[in-house]
Amino acid sequence: MSKTNKEKINRLIIYYFSGTGNARNVTHWIDDIARNNNYESQIIDISKIKNRKDIIVPDNALIGFCSPTHGFNFPPIMFHFLLRFPKSNKNKTFIINTRAGLKAGKYFVPGMSGMAQYFSALILLLKGFKIIGMHPVDLPSNWISFHPGIKPTVVESIYNKRKRETERFALNLINNKSDYKGLRAILVDLLITPIAFLYYIIGRFILAKTFYASKDCSNCGLCIEKCPVQAIKLVDKRPFWTHKCESCMQCMNICPERAIETSHGYSFAIYYFISSYLVLKIYKLLNINPLLDSIFPAWLSNIFNFFIDIGLIVLLYFFFYRIFHYLLRFRFFERIVVYTSLTKWKCWRRYKIEKRY
Secondary structure, eight states, X not given: OHHHHHSOOOEEEEEEOOSSSXXXXXXXXXXXXXXXXXXXXXXXEGGGOSOGGGOOOOTTOEEEEEEEOSSSSOOHHHHHHHHHSOOOSSOEEEEEEXXXXXXXXXXXXXXXXXXXXXXXXXXXXXXXXXXXXXXXXXXEOOOTTTSOOOOHHHHHHHHHHHHHHHHHHHHHHHTXXXXXXXXXXXXXHHHTHHHHHHIIIIIHHHHHTTXXXXXXXXXXXXXXXXXXXXXXXXXXXEEEEOTTOOOOOHHHHHOTTOOEEEOHHHHHHHHHHIIIIIXXXXXXXXTHHHHHHHHSOHHHHHHHHHHHHHHHHHHHHHHHHHHHHHHTTSHHHHHHHHHTOGGGSTTSOOOOOOOOO
């Protein structure tokens, strides 16, 4: 294998995950550059791989990984994919994360990668890969649970700029040049590491339990069919979001009836009730604080308190989501939820992205 690695690389394999299509488009841009430079190129959607044990890392191949950034890290599907990816004998590799890019007037505003690049790089280094590229691509943010979809004209200008940048990055790789743009904001990325950690262990579960389908749902099944991680199922003739949800926002953005919403008002009310009342009652009922203080020193007791809080909040959110899903059958409740959801209003645009390759 060491002999073949010294030969000129002429094969490219990119593994990618994509929700609304940003990462998929980036992958195809790089694939086009590779093919135009006489590379044998292959792109693989990891959500469609049935048996990951069949993955083989060929000699003399450049391996790439591309995924969106969720909660300042790669989404679990990509993170777990990297953990289980086969070892290499010094194959060259690169990492690309698409992240929430915006535009203020004439100025393009970059997103933040958090730990998306660094955790991935560490895993790949330990598996024997040689990293020659770490590159974030600032494409339009699609997290419409937090902000309206970006205007089509702005989407177009961001896409045009980032496509040119991605093609230059791809040419660098083809010409055996390293590109480590992903390391430029390392101090900021390290500072937001706690957010990435909290999102992984709690945020993604809670976010999944804010999605619902209003009475406008026609039961077309598109959200269930297109979910890349099969996280949506039909319960009581209504879409139900399970803990598998990656919060990629595809379902909300593609729904033809705009029926999929984020329950902003209800979710904030439930979070306040759980965190400020219910968790305290459970602590008092079970006598948790005195018990921990009697067993552990204060600093360790605080750590245990933190993780118990997280566990209780997640479990209670799951419980209340079941109740919430049941109550949606009642029009009065459903209307209250809908009109306290920001995603209901016309000004809260969806993010529509087409194939751009």
